[in-house]
Amino acid sequence: MGLGKLGVFLKALIGMAATIGLLLFGATSASAHPGWQTYSANSNWKCGPSKSISISNYVVFQTCLITTPDKTKAQLVVVVSNRSDKTVELKGAAFDSDIYGGYDWDDDLGAGFCGYHELAAGQARGCFGDTVGYGCGLGLTHHAYIYANNSGPDWTTAFSTDHYC
Structure with a gap:
């Protein structure tokens, strides 16, 4: 050659x-959801109630709906706050919502998923879903679930929003 x-x-x-x-x-x-990340909520966030995970009253989580200022796009985020003195292993999080195709107590895999993350004592992180068009509707329901340490899934308390167009 x-x-x-x-x-x-x-x-x-x-x-x-x-x-x-x-x-x-x-x-x-x-991607709109590169994994667990720090967050800063603002007036475009509407959150459901906080709830403790099943293995600790000191680790709380909730689902929030974030909309663009013009309300044409939205995404979900599940936020987890570790108020304990131990590291918590977040083994995954996913979403179930009307904005991702239907609220049915089954994860909406197209919405995004966050995998493993060690959440140190005193830390808070968010798992962000995909940003999608925010359709019109009443009673749009949202929630998410996480796996932590060797438990789960733990589902956040579902909450609803109305989007008038």
């Missing part, structure tokens, strides 16, 4: 390796 053919061969080999790497390890686009 001459040097010219070797160069073409190496370029093709590198291209195939890059393609295989993307297939094996995933190429993902930007």
